Amino acid sequence: MRAARLPAVLAAATALASAAVTGCTAKSDAKGDDAIQVTAADATCTTSTASVPAGQVTLKIRNKGTKATEVEILFPDDRIVSEKENIGPGTSYTLTAEVKAGSYEIACRPGMKGHGVRQKLTVTGGKAAARDPELDKAVAAYRDYAQEQADDTLVKAGTFVKAVRAGDLAAAKRAYAPSRIGWERTEPVAESFGDIDPKVDTRADGLEEGQEWTGWHRLEKALWQDGKIGAAEKTLAGRLETDLKDWQKRVGTAQITPTSMANGAKELLDEVATGKVTGEEDRYAHTDLVDFKANVEGAQKAYELLKPVAAKKDAALTGELDRQFTALNTLLDTYRTDPDGYEFTSYDKVGTAGRKKLSDAVNALAEPLSRLAATVVK
Incomplete structure (x- = not known):
């Protein structure tokens, strides 16, 4: 789950005026260092170059503001090429x-x-470095995986929506967490479109000014806190299904590259650290560990x-990743309530010490x- 963003159409129109935003300035092209130096603050965003050659692009980001910030590389239609959320002050x-x-x-x-405050970036033609064919296989396999997860989400979300429309509170509660698994596994791909996540996965405190609250978490509140399903909830369930079908x-059509896969994996861990470990994500249902595992x-x-390519280039890194994934999964398994299923301890039952262990493992x-x-x- 990420903070809501302007719809792509509105954002594209607003982008035409972005050069006039106070503090949005571009420095001359950097010399010597191929990385783009990005300095973010509360009302400014400066970049060290406005043009780079095609291929691998590196942003060295420094947040000099007082708020956590997000930095993105965007297509003209507001789709995300790559991003980093939750870059803390300093x-x-x-x-x-x-x-x-x-x-x-x-x-x-x-x-x-x-x-946000935006800078134009022109990526010029040029011959990109030859890519290991294994990376192309990885991208193709991940694209299939993302589609499989979206397809499966529609099935499970259909069960959830059916229960809500039938006014069956108990069945809707049972179907809520399973309906989110595929989404949570591939959320960076879904977020890359910009306009879908705010509709289906925004929490009340993540709403933009004037934004209507829709999606899973609005229904979660109705089911667990309000304890009722009315006409409004039935309508919201239908909208959720429609938005998920759009996704x-x-x-x-998502832009997927080896680096977006790797950055997306890190973003998923960041999602855990900022939402699931704290218990903020599913604050009414307390099904955070299901999302966490996904x-x-x-x-x-x-x-x-x-991994096949990464291991050839840095075997020590892949060895460390193998160990840490095993350690985290082993810890999560201690909270399973069904060894053969996808059910976990209610997160409000996980104490401070348990949450600290999970945070340390993440x-x-x-x-x-x-x-x-x-x-x-590299």
């Missing part, structure tokens, strides 16, 4: 992506809301597909995982 992050020739924008989104149809599975799938995996993208393309 911290830095290096983001690696593969970008073809064309026109793009770099966006800094202080507070991770709104259109399912568009998955095949995020880890999605990250591990991307990693396993990239952080231990996130650090080496953050190096995967640069490794597979």
Whole structure:
């Protein structure tokens, strides 16, 4: 789950005026260092170059603001090429992506809301470095995986929606968590479209000004906190199914590269750290561990597909990743209530010490995982 974003049509129109935003300035092209230096603040976003050659692009991001920020590379239609969320004040992050020739924008989104402060980025033609054929196989396999997860989500969401429409509170509660598994496994792909996630997976405190609250978490509140299903909830369930069908149809058009797979795996771990470990994600149902496990599975799938290439380039890194994935999965398994199924302890029953262990295991995996993208393309 991420903060809501402007719809693509509105964002595209707003982008025409982005150069006039106060503080949105582009410095002259950098000399010597191929990385784009991105300095984000509460109202500004500066970049060290406005033009780079096609191929591997690296952003060295520094947040000098007082709020956590998100930095994205965007297509003109607002689809996301690559992104990094939750860059805390005073911290830095290096983001690696593969970008073809064309026109793009770099966006800094202080507070991770709104259109953000944007810079134009021109990617010029040039001969990209030859890519290991194993990486092409990995991308094709991951694309199939993302489609499979979207297809399966529609089936499970259909069960959830049917229960809500029937007014069956108990059945709707049982179907809620399973309906989210495929989405949580491949959420970075879904988020890349920009306009779908705010409709289906926004929490009440993530709403933009004037945004209507729809999707899973609005229904979650009705089921667990309000304890009722009325006409409004039945309508919301239908909208959720419609929006998920839209996602399912568009998955095949997503921009997927080896670096987006690796960065997406890291983003899934970040999702766990900022939403699931804290208990904020499913705050009414307390099914956070189901989402948690799905995020880890999605990250591990991307990693396993990239591992043959990564192992050739940095065997120590893949060895560490193998150990940390095993450790985290072993810890999660201690919370299973059905050894053969996908049921976990209600997260409100996991105490402070348990949450600390989970957080430590996530952080231990996130650090080496953050190096995967640069490794597979070096």
